[in-house]
Amino acid sequence: MDLSNGINLVSIPGPTVLPDRVRAALAEPMPDIYAGELIEMSNRVVDRLPALARTDSKALIMLGNGHAAWQMSVSNLLLPGDKILVLESGRFAVGWGGYFAASGAEIEMVPGDERSAVDPTAVEEYLRRPESQDIKAILVVQTDTASSVRNDLPAVRTAIDAAGHDALLLVDCIASIGCEPYEMDDWGIDLTIGASQKGLMCPPGVALVWVGPRAIEAYERVKATDRRVAYFDWEKRLNPSVFYETYAGTPPVAHIRALNAALDLIDEEGGLEAVWNRHRVMGEAVRAAVDVWSTPGGLEFNITNPEHRSNAVTTVRTGSINSRRLQKICKRQAGVVIGIGLSMDSDNSFRIGHMGHIHPASILGTLGTIEAALRAMDAPIGGSGVAAAAAVIGEGLAE
Ligand SMILES: Cc1ncc(COP(=O)(O)O)c(C=O)c1O
Numbered sequence: 001m002d003l004s005n006g007i008n009l010v011s012i013p014g015p016t017v018l019p020d021r022v023r024a025a026l027a028e029p030m031p032d033i034y035a036g037e038l039i040e041m042s043n044r045v046v047d048r049l050p051a052l053a054r055t056d057s058k059a060l061i062m063l064g065n066g067h068a069a070w071q072m073s074v075s076n077l078l079l080p081g082d083k084i085l086v087l088e089s090g091r092f093a094v095g096w097g098g099y100f101a102a103s104g105a106e107i108e109m110v111p112g113d114e115r116s117a118v119d120p121t122a123v124e125e126y127l128r129r130p131e132s133q134d135i136k137a138i139l140v141v142q143t144d145t146a147s148s149v150r151n152d153l154p155a156v157r158t159a160i161d162a163a164g165h166d167a168l169l170l171v172d173c174i175a176s177i178g179c180e181p182y183e184m185d186d187w188g189i190d191l192t193i194g195a196s197q198k199g200l201m202c203p204p205g206v207a208l209v210w211v212g213p214r215a216i217e218a219y220e221r222v223k224a225t226d227r228r229v230a231y232f233d234w235e236k237r238l239n240p241s242v243f244y245e246t247y248a249g250t251p252p253v254a255h256i257r258a259l260n261a262a263l264d265l266i267d268e269e270g271g272l273e274a275v276w277n278r279h280r281v282m283g284e285a286v287r288a289a290v291d292v293w294s295t296p297g298g299l300e301f302n303i304t305n306p307e308h309r310s311n312a313v314t315t316v317r318t319g320s321i322n323s324r325r326l327q328k329i330c331k332r333q334a335g336v337v338i339g340i341g342l343s344m345d346s347d348n349s350f351r352i353g354h355m356g357h358i359h360p361a362s363i364l365g366t367l368g369t370i371e372a373a374l375r376a377m378d379a380p381i382g383g384s385g386v387a388a389a390a391a392v393i394g395e396g397l398a399e
Helices: 020-026 037-052 066-077 092-102 120-128 153-162 213-223 234-238 253-269 272-293 323-334 360-376 385-398
Strands: 009-011 059-063 083-087 106-110 135-141 168-172 191-195 206-211 313-317 336-340 349-353
Touching (some): 009 360, 066 206, 083 092, 083 120, 153 168, 168 213, 213 234, 323 360
Parallel strands (some): 083 135, 135 168
16 A cells, blocks of 8 residues: 655655755855855855864865765875775775776775774784885775764774874765764864765755865875866865855855755754764664564674664665565655665665754654565564664653
């Protein structure tokens, strides 16, 4: 039976649900872009971005998606032949490395797999080798949106320091900024990349790049060559002498307003800690449900170590249960869109996005719908995951 009439719930790991105030901001008419209110708002948004990554360093807003921000990091930091070390933990760090490779980097890898986090001991060992001494930069994601792993960045930093290595540490926080605790300065991170469409509750189309002092130093090497790519170049974007240089052209008016509204919402919720806490409780609720649903040969967590499961997205392996059918029932008959498996076998995995503008009703609605669809399929499950999730949320409400 089709029961899908009502509000459609999109529970994929980005783009995420837009708050009403963000949607209202997006619908505003176009302003004067040469003077007045928009420029003031843009300056205010840029000034508020360092706090989002817990850094004193400046952030750039760039029209483009996460891949465009990857390209910006390549264009400003790489000279051909540089050695770049990728810490594999799913799909996205490897993808980022591919962008460096396409521009002439020599890529090396601390191999990982799609079910576990980066191993800091392996990183330390790799960096201690005499052949590793000339590695220029290390690429890692905080959360891999495909595998749903959350890497332990302070442990990665400790490993790099223990090896006495001075490579830059570049971190992709596209799936985690505004969801997971992140401390760019305290964790010694030189470059952070984010994007608008996940924890930041805005549509896709804008990327954020926080540039630390050691990254600026490394950029000076590229600046002195003819390898600079004008559109991505940091010089004017970081120190604009006129407003349009901030964006290398026409500003992303709607996104500036949307980000401004989203940052207001974060402040009004009580700041980043409150937002991180909400994500923690919602993440725990999802994990409680998956835990109860799990059976031998049926559902199971993709990430094997509970400590490395993300608070923004959960990837579930479905064993003998056809996940495509599960998604179809959720979407077509019950109005909930869940994420397909990325990288791994997409007939036997799905992802639940729990990032951004989420709350108990949306999470319990998503989990309840998945459970109902599993029951409709006569799939083996260990019990009511929804009851377990409600118990976790109840504890959160009582905190
Ligand atoms: C961790 C991570 N990095 C990079 C990207 C690429 O971002 P985009 O699709 O905005 O180009 C994504 C997209 O989902 C992602 O999750």
